[in-house]
Amino acid sequence: MIARVTSDAAIEVRGLRKRYGDVDAVSGIDFTVQRGEIFGLLGPNGAGKTTTVEVLEGYRERTAGEVAVLGHDPGRRERALRERVGIVLQSSGMYRHVSVREALVHWSGLYPHPRDVDEVIELAGLGEKADARTRQLSGGQLRRLDFALALVGDPELIFLDEPTTGFDPAARRTAWETIRSLKALGKTVLLTTHYLDEAQELADRVAIIKNGAIIAEGAPSELGVGGEVRYRVAYRSGSGETTAQETDDPTTVLYELTRAALDRGERLEELSVTRPSLEDVYLELTADE
Amino acid sequence: MSDATLLWHQYRLERRMFWRNPSAAFFNFLLPLLFLALFGAIFSANQANLDVIVPGIAGMAVMATTFSALAFNMTFLREQGILKRIRGTPLPGTIYFGGIALSAVTNTVIQIAVITISGKLFFGIAWPQRWFELAVFVAAGVVCFASLGVALSHVIPNFESAPAYVNAIFLPVIFISGVFYDAASAPSFLLDIAQILPLKHLIDGLSGAMVTGVGLTDNLGSLAVIGVWAALGIVLAVRGFSWESHRS
Numbered sequence: 001m002i003a004r005v006t007s008d009a010a011i012e013v014r015g016l017r018k019r020y021g022d023v024d025a026v027s028g029i030d031f032t033v034q035r036g037e038i039f040g041l042l043g044p045n046g047a048g049k050t051t052t053v054e055v056l057e058g059y060r061e062r063t064a065g066e067v068a069v070l071g072h073d074p075g076r077r078e079r080a081l082r083e084r085v086g087i088v089l090q091s092s093g094m095y096r097h098v099s100v101r102e103a104l105v106h107w108s109g110l111y112p113h114p115r116d117v118d119e120v121i122e123l124a125g126l127g128e129k130a131d132a133r134t135r136q137l138s139g140g141q142l143r144r145l146d147f148a149l150a151l152v153g154d155p156e157l158i159f160l161d162e163p164t165t166g167f168d169p170a171a172r173r174t175a176w177e178t179i180r181s182l183k184a185l186g187k188t189v190l191l192t193t194h195y196l197d198e199a200q201e202l203a204d205r206v207a208i209i210k211n212g213a214i215i216a217e218g219a220p221s222e223l224g225v226g227g228e229v230r231y232r233v234a235y236r237s238g239s240g241e242t243t244a245q246e247t248d249d250p251t252t253v254l255y256e257l258t259r260a261a262l263d264r265g266e267r268l269e270e271l272s273v274t275r276p277s278l279e280d281v282y283l284e285l286t287a288d289e
Numbered sequence: 290m291s292d293a294t295l296l297w298h299q300y301r302l303e304r305r306m307f308w309r310n311p312s313a314a315f316f317n318f319l320l321p322l323l324f325l326a327l328f329g330a331i332f333s334a335n336q337a338n339l340d341v342i343v344p345g346i347a348g349m350a351v352m353a354t355t356f357s358a359l360a361f362n363m364t365f366l367r368e369q370g371i372l373k374r375i376r377g378t379p380l381p382g383t384i385y386f387g388g389i390a391l392s393a394v395t396n397t398v399i400q401i402a403v404i405t406i407s408g409k410l411f412f413g414i415a416w417p418q419r420w421f422e423l424a425v426f427v428a429a430g431v432v433c434f435a436s437l438g439v440a441l442s443h444v445i446p447n448f449e450s451a452p453a454y455v456n457a458i459f460l461p462v463i464f465i466s467g468v469f470y471d472a473a474s475a476p477s478f479l480l481d482i483a484q485i486l487p488l489k490h491l492i493d494g495l496s497g498a499m500v501t502g503v504g505l506t507d508n509l510g511s512l513a514v515i516g517v518w519a520a521l522g523i524v525l526a527v528r529g530f531s532w533e534s535h536r537s
Contacts, residue, residue, distance in 0.1 A: 057377060059533075079379045087377040093369030097309035098302070106302050109290055110380045133309075149374070 009068075010035045010157050010188040011056060016065035018051050018212075025051040027212040028065065033190055035156075038183050040203030040220075041192040042278075044286055048212040049192040050090060053161055056190070057087050070157055083112055086155035088146045090162050096135040100126050100145060103134060104152050111153030123181070124148035125174055140171050147178060157188045164198060176201055196279040206278070210286050220278045231275055233257065235268040242270070292384055299380070299388025307392060317358050317396050321350040325404060328469060329412050336413055338470075340500045343408040345468035347499065348492035350400035351430040352463070355393050357455050359438035362389065364451045367442070372532045390435060397431055405499065418502040425505060426494035429515045433487050436522030443529035462488050487518040 011033035018026040026048040033039040041049050054060045055067060058074040058081070067074060072081040095103065101117060108114035121130050124144045129137060134145065143163070150158060160179070164172045179202055182189055193199055199206045200220045207217040216223050233253050234244035247253045250273050261268050290298075307313055325346045332338035366372045375385055401423075408414035417423050445454045465479045466472060466488035472480060483489040490511035497503030505512070 059373070059376070079381065082377065082379040085377075087374075089370065089373065089377070091370060092374040093371050094374070095302075095306055095371065097306040102302075102305075106298060107378065109295070109298055110378050153379075 008035070009033060010037070010070060011039075011190060012066070012068040013052075013056070014066040016052065016055065016067055017063045018048075018055060018060060019063040024212050026055075029207075029209070029212070029214045031207050031214060031217060033188060035188050036183070036186050037204045038179065038189040038191060038202050040199035040206035041190065041209060042194065042196065042199050042206050042282060043192075043209035044194065047209045047286075049209055050161060051212075052209070053159055053190065053192055057085070057159055058082070083153065084156045086150035086153060086158040088150045088158070088160045088163050090165075092146070094134050094142065094145060094149075097133060099131050099133055100137070100148070101130045103145070104148055107149050108152045113154055114152055115154045117152065120148050120152045123151065123178060125178075139166055140168070143167070144175075147175070151182075155187070157190070158182060160189060160191045162193055163191070164193075164195065172198070196277070196282050200278045208282060208285055215285050216281065221275070223278060223281045231273055233271075233273050235271040237268075238266055292381070295380065296384050296387050296391075299385060300391045303388050303392035304395065307396070313358070313361075317354050318400070321346055321353055321400055322403060322407075324349070325407060329407070333412075339408075339412045340414065341467065341471045341496075342469065343404060343412055343414055344496035344499050345466075345470075345492050347401055347404045347495050348430070348466070348488055349463050349468045350404060351397055351427060351491060352434050352459065352488055354396040354400055355431050356434035356438035356441070357459050358393055358396065359389070359435055360441040360445065360455045361448075361451050363439055363442035364445045365448050367531065368448045368534050370533070376532045393435060394431055397427065401427055408499065414500060417499045419498040419504060422494065422498035422505050422508070425512070426491060426498060426508075426515075429494075429512060429519065430487070430491040433491075433515050433519035433522055436519060436526045437487075440522050440525035440529060443525070443531065447534075462486055465489075467492055485514075487515045490514045 009032045011031075013029060013031050015028050015030060016026055017024060017028045029048075029052065031039075041052065043049050051060065055062045056069050056074055058077045061075055070081060070084055072078055074081065098106070100121065104117045104120060108117055118130075121127055124147045126141065126144050126148060129141055134142065137145065143166070147163070150160075163179070164175045167175060176198070179189060179191070189202075191199070191203060203220055205217065205219050206223065207214045208223075209215070230246050230248055231250040231253075232244055232246050233250055234242060235257070236242050245253065254273065257268065257271075307317075325342070328342045328346070329339065332342055376382070405417060409416055441454065441458070442451075445451050463469075465475065465483045466486060467475070467483065468488075472483055472489055472492075475483070493511045494508050494515075497508050
């Protein structure tokens with residue numbers, strides 16, 4: 001019997017393991033999602049993101065570990081927990097012969113304190129399609145319906161499994177606005193994505209998961225390889241070549257560089273100091289040796 | 290919202306979706322009535338044949354509205370991920386499937402009513418002599434064929450192949466079980482097979498209730514066969530149940 005974690009956090013995961021046959025899809029991970037935070041779970045396909053999220057959503061039974069979602073064990077599938085959670089699955093179909101509004105009215109009836117249906121329709125950007133049958137919606141509109149169905153019960157915690165896959169850039173921006181508005185309402189969001197800009201844009205903290213294990217965790221801006229924060233200093237030399245070097249002490253490097261250049265009477269064209277983007281960190285971490 | 294209200298809402302939604310889906314409405318609804326009209330016209334000069342065809346079509350209607358409809362529906366809902374989506378909501382599974390089952394039963398009841406009224410108005414058959422027996426056999430048939438339909442959906446690999454799986458069972462069974470002729474006049478090996486299956490026994494029971502006036506006590510054997518299949522169907526429907534298609 002696995003003990004339940006009791007905690008004030010929205011999600012508490014300790015030593016979570018999920019085994020399929022003799023393969024560990026998730027091999028003992030720990031993380032905590034605080035209330036009111038957007039937490040990103042990043043990783044390549046097959047890393048164990050969806051398995052992890054589906055354990056937390058109550059779809060999969062875990063092999064080992066302790067898990068608490070809003071203080072409940074999701075494996076027990078209590079109705080009281082499902083009333084407080086909204087789920088956007090990676091892909092799931094919908095009834096074809098109902099309108100958007102009918103679907104949302106029906107869904108809102110499943111929850112004790114639903115949001116106003118018309119408000120949710122507007123929030124999801126489905127105002128013009130409110131009376132259209134769902135089978136007439138485009139892929140992007142169906143995804144917005146997924147959002148709307150997950151939000152209509154006014155959940156405290158929302159799971160978003162690759163919510164913007166297949167969106168055009170404008171639609172992604174709109175979806176990001178919606179997700180930020182959830183945070184503004186004090187909701188907790190667990191977001192899985194393989195879009196790094198999405199994680200960087202939205203998440204307060206991210207965990208990078210690879211081969212079923214978490215290999216880095218922290219705020220997107222603070223994530224570094226091996227724990228140290230590195231800077232990249234680059235410039236174009238007189239001969240036209242771009243030179244770059246990495247450092248954890250950009251002040252000294254800049255001073256040396258600029259003094260040497262001034263001594264030579266040169267200008268350092270295109271001088272820049274950048275911190276590694278989440279993408280750089282991610283690619284370095286998830287690269288197969 | 291109380292569970293009874295939730296069930297009512299689910300039921301109403303299922304009914305609305307049913308009528309908006311032309312192919313479901315046709316196969317579940319018009320096809321048995323079309324068969325009744327056609328065979329009724331063909332046999333119109335022969336009352337003995339009409340006495341067979343009316344309860345036969347009634348039995349077929351029970352099977353079509355429960356077994357075939359639920360095998361299709363469950364396969365579709367599972368493959369589309371609708372079951373998985375529902376499972377993530379607070380709606381209890383029993384209420385959700387209760388709504389689906391009630392909707393199927395509604396189709397059965399409407400069909401039996403239309404067939405009974407047509408029998409009286411057009412095919413020279415009196416009102417059913419035994420309403421109680423009619424209700425008992427329809428109820429037993431619904432439970433039996435609904436559970437077998439759900440059980441069948443567990444082995445159907447995808448929605449495209451659902452018609453093949455369903456009709457590979459449905460069509461031979463309705464032919465050998467005496468929907469269109471008196472099963473007793475079929476070759477004995479076919480009759481032997483039909484005797485093992487539930488549909489012939491359902492038709493025997495319906496025939497007793499609607500035409501010949503044979504009571505429940507004389508049809509207990511038929512009820513028992515339906516009951517055994519119902520028990521088997523329920524076990525298979527529950528034990529093999531999955532909320533998600535296996536490919537995911």
